[in-house]
Amino acid sequence: MPGSESHTDSRRRPSDDSFTGTVIRIWREKCQPYAADYIGLAIIVPIWICLQLFIFTEPFHRMFALDDRRIQYPHAETEHVPVTWLLIYAGLFPFIILLIWSFAFFKPHKTHVTLLGFGINLLVTLFVTDVIKNAVGRPRPDLIARCQPKPGTPEHELIAYLACTNPNHHVLHDGWRSFPSGHSSFAFSGLGYLSFFLLSQFSILHPRAGLYRTLVAFSPFLGAALIAISRLEDYRHDVFDVVVGSVLGLSISFGVWRRWFPALSSRTCAEPYDAI
Structure with missing residues (x-):
């Protein structure tokens, strides 16, 4: 009916x-x-x-010489920032801050865009860094200590990795993954993205932004810089590796953030494009 x-x-x-x-x-x-x-x-x-x-189980192995002072530094068994803590500092910590911010100012679309961008940012950084690292095969500053060359190996000639006797596969072959610094790129990727997000939320380039907001927004950059510097202290990289890795991570984080958020000079920089 x-x-x-x-x-x-x-x-x-x-x-x-x-x-x-x-x-x-x-x-x-x-x-x-x-x-x-x-x-x-x-x-x-x-x-x-x-x-x-x-x-990438093994990188490209550049030939080296035992009398090259640039790769004669000691191998630090304990790192200032191990990989686990790097993931916490530059991955988990920014994610938690972004999540707390999202719950405090609940905007579903903005939350979705922000977290999606953060994930893409980290994955792209990891992918690009690992491809370059393994393709270039640049020796680390502590390569000879890792290598443990055979007795009688010529000191003034270029030799291949086959002259090494270190039985630890990872420690040995990781000695050719110096460029660019993965810690530096990941740190500036994760913490850099967080800084760009805070800079936009605080409208840092607008009048009356406040000094405390500026300090809070830039603090992740400082954290990323300290992580990058720790790689020099551990003799895992030289300055060139760290600078290039930092620029790489910072560039990717900025590019991903700007893909969805307006420039900091915009009055609507705190909102993603589709929400404006």
């Missing part, structure tokens, strides 16, 4: 509007415009994993 069909439709419509309709609307308005970004992540992640497992 017509009346019953109308009654049935009226009963179904609220359910559709409250759940299915809402999900479809959110997908179309908030997620679908970024489908290409998610597809890109779905492609780059397995490629990066496969490279780590099958291609």
